[in-house]
Amino acid sequence: MTKRYTPDEMACVMSHIEKCFGSVATILHEIVSPDIHVDICVIPPHDDSAYYTLVTMGMGAHRMNVPDELKGRLFDRAELVIALPKDWQIQSQEKQWYWPIRLLKDLARLPAQMDTWLGWGHAVDNPVPYADNVPFSSSMLIGAQAGNEGAAFCRLPDRDEVNFYQVIPLYPEESVFHTEKGANALLERLRAVSWVVDTERPNVLDEEDVPNELLDDADWHLESIEEKGLAVDEIVAFNHLAIFLRWCIEHQLMGETFSQDFPEVLENPKDLRSFIRDKLDGKLLRSMLNDKGYDFARYYYGDNQQPPYYPCDVDDHAFRFFGAERYFSAEFQDEAYLFVPFDERYYEEIAEVIQTRWGAWKNLQTNAVDWDGPTSLNAAFEKYLGCPTEYFPPMPDDDPLRAAIAYATRYGLRDGFVPVLIVEDETLWETLILNSDPENDGAGDYKFDPDRVAEYRKKLLENPIKNSSEVLDRLIGDRGCEAENDEMDWDEEILGKVVGGESIDHNVWWNSETKLTHPVILAKIPVKKPWEIFAWLPFGGWNDCPSPEDMMAITKHWYEKYGAVPIVLSHDELEMSVPQAVPMNDALGLAQELYGVCPDVIDQGSEDEATVGHLAASLSQSKLWYFWWD
Structure with missing residues (x-):
């Protein structure tokens, strides 16, 4: 059932928006709402602001699943705010103008869809830029900026609270920095950046500031082996990471530093599992790949919002290898991919899939389609x-x-x-x-x-x-x-x-x-x-x-x-x-x-x-x- 505010709650939230952000000139009503009903309130530029303010109306009807330590502190309801330049074409359905509205709706639905929560300092990544002319592919939430002193939260008739968070679009590198250093460290870098969206603003990070992004870690798979008591050698935790790394080596996608440090691996990349365990600490990092290799890995290695995903392809191979009945059996405990024999045939079969994904990715990159959004x-x-x-x-x-x-x-x-x-x-x-x-x-x-x-x-x-x-x-x-x-x-x-x-x-x-x-x-x-x-x-x-x-x-x-x-x-x-x-x-x-x-x-x-x-x-x-x- 679609979640909505009660009439009294909606009146209270609307009153707060108009009091704290400005008079609402337009409401972009949602026609179909599969989970929560999210409208967008549009406050045009006025005497006190030279920008549009867009505020969600409906996200707070859903109580988010906040961590136990925060329950009772009134962080489980929220609405989102984004500020756009005064020349922004608010009514346009073209992707270059519509993306902030789509972003607000996607973020507003995320807690309900993923049974999670969003709050101050959280960042959410997108696999690709929000639009062709936009450098941003991530967003961070901070306290409401485009409003007066009381804009931070709205108290409902039952004394519950709805928090208002400003959405700040980020460059991919800024999002990685956020992951590694935290929200406060990134905000320190963003001090001179306006909360009003500027698609031409510079990246606040120097090249040396960009952390070494983690793409895969065998520890995640070792934990599954240990926690579930799986009857396999721990070396299998490195299987699919070794296959992907070998494929990248064979297709000249490795970075300069990796190539200089491990020339012997480039010569003979057959079974890289022990090498990854002993020399790479079980990790695949951004610095190990060149720019093209990293761009492909980010698309395919689980950071893409839509298929394909490399981990799913590994799982699908195991599904075909064992058959449905055994794949879903208690024997494997949802980890069938760890039981596939690691041999040359396995590599060749997965490598063929990776090659298909690579060709499709290049095609999608070369022939990008300008899309105006769902009709x-x-x-x-x-x-x-x-x-x-x-x-x-x-x-x-x-x-x-x-x-x-x-x-x-x-x-x-x-x-x-x-x-x-x-x-x-x-x-x-x-x-x-x-x-x-x-x-x-x-x-x-x-x-x-x-x-x-x-x-x-x-x-x-x-x-x-x-x-x-x-x-x-x-x-x-x-x-x-x-x-x-x-x-x-x-x-x-x-x-x-x-x-x-x-x-x-x-x-x-x-x-x-x-x-x-x-x-x-x-x-x-x-x-x-x-x-x-x-x-x-x-x-x-x-x-x-x-x-x-x-x-x-x-x-x-x-x-x-x-x-x-x-x-x-x-x-x-x-x-x-x-x-x-x-x-x-x-x-x-x-x-x-x-x-x-x-x-x-x-x-x-x-x-x-x-x-x-x-x-x-x-x-x-x-x-x-x-x-x-x-």
């Missing part, structure tokens, strides 16, 4: 979905999407959800509303009745699943009738010979016009079985696309027989993945089923591909199934 359609989708989601803007490389669905699949098995990537567009929105809320006449305004949608989902999930054999026989029979009406020979012209074929490699998320990915939502659907997503996302029921009820029956059959799961859908396309290609002796029967469900994959193919036999040959070589309804 109102995205907000409507997230509200309709009513489950945890991740949003992916248009990108020149789809590697983050591939990583996201892979990680979410593993997490879903553990946490009890089914992930699916959704290509958002108007037609899909209309389809979902038409099926789940047919009385709705405001689909074009992104309005729907949540109660009716919930009732529709409940009905589909509780009703018995249709008999898949009957559904498939009917659909295949329909195709046979169409062939007969068109005077086509079923065996010769429709089935054809099982020859040719190629591995299926469609990707629904690509926009062929822009050469970028579509905006995509990763939804973690709260159902336990893959076929149940069609109750949550009632895709289908138009043209030759089966109804949601039929889709549930069909995909249940395919999951139980082949392990097929839906992974991505748009308004007229669907992709499903299988753990291995279908054996040839099953492929022809499956291809007939696919043809019954989706005739366009054959009827609208090229002359060489327009037979069920050709599709069967492709299915016998593919881990991906593709459907397209014109």
Whole structure:
């Protein structure tokens, strides 16, 4: 349930804002609020200030999880303030102007999403700069500056307090300094810096002041081995660090000092675990890499807000290596990656993944996309979905999407959800509303009745699943009738010979016009079985696309027989993945089923591909199934 202030609390907070910061001219209202409702109060420049003041309204409705030693000291409610120059384009949705608003909303939601707290002196990092023209990628909270003497806190009617903190954007190096030296030391350096955001202000740190940032530490993994009593040699705590370091050495990404100090390692980097333990104190530090190596490591080694992440790739390898049942067993205690045999094969398999991430990172860096932020359609989708989601803007490389669905699949098995990537567009929105809320006449305004949608989902999930054999026989029979009406020979012209074929490699998320990915939502659907997503996302029921009820029956059959799961859908396309290609002796029967469900994959193919036999040959070589309804 979305958290909000009570009317009395809201009136009290608004009174405090206007009394201490200035008259609110505009409120940027939030349309969709998945957890807490966060509006932005805008106070324009006035006689006492030559800057805009933006104040959150709603963060304090959530009580943060403060440490035990601070409980009872009234630090568990907060609102945020940021000051912007008087020429700032407050109403613009372009990223170069919108980023402070997005930053305030992200920071305001962080405590609720991560079950943590924010207070004076805290700093929060972003993996990349807030916008293309902005040097900042971190922010620190200090006491409210853009206000009068009483701005620091607001006392609510029940005597509780809401604290107001100023948001100060930081350079990456300043954030590292904050981590190493503390907030007070950084504030001493920032004394001459105005709290009003200036994207051209200099970095307050000299080069020699920048601490040696810690990227990885084997102690974290040694602690897991000791605390859980794992039956492994402690040297395995250095495994994935050694693989990453070796890959960096082989790709000339090491820093000058490291190269001078350890030339013998550059010559023979095979097993670096003992070297890392004895010579590097089990740590991977910024100074060990050159600039390009550090930039890639910061993107990939866990500092990125969206996939891919190196630790997750290591975990995913262990998941594939051991299989789901053993991976999640008590034997490994959530540390399966420590049990993978450390040999050359292991290195080569992880190195191949790192190489893929490297290529994607370079592509994303070279072809950066200027993005204005999520649209109102995205907000409507997230509200309709009513489950945890991740949003992916248009990108020149789809590697983050591939990583996201892979990680979410593993997490879903553990946490009890089914992930699916959704290509958002108007037609899909209309389809979902038409099926789940047919009385709705405001689909074009992104309005729907949540109660009716919930009732529709409940009905589909509780009703018995249709008999898949009957559904498939009917659909295949329909195709046979169409062939007969068109005077086509079923065996010769429709089935054809099982020859040719190629591995299926469609990707629904690509926009062929822009050469970028579509905006995509990763939804973690709260159902336990893959076929149940069609109750949550009632895709289908138009043209030759089966109804949601039929889709549930069909995909249940395919999951139980082949392990097929839906992974991505748009308004007229669907992709499903299988753990291995279908054996040839099953492929022809499956291809007939696919043809019954989706005739366009054959009827609208090229002359060489327009037979069920050709599709069967492709299915016998593919881990991906593709459907397209014109």
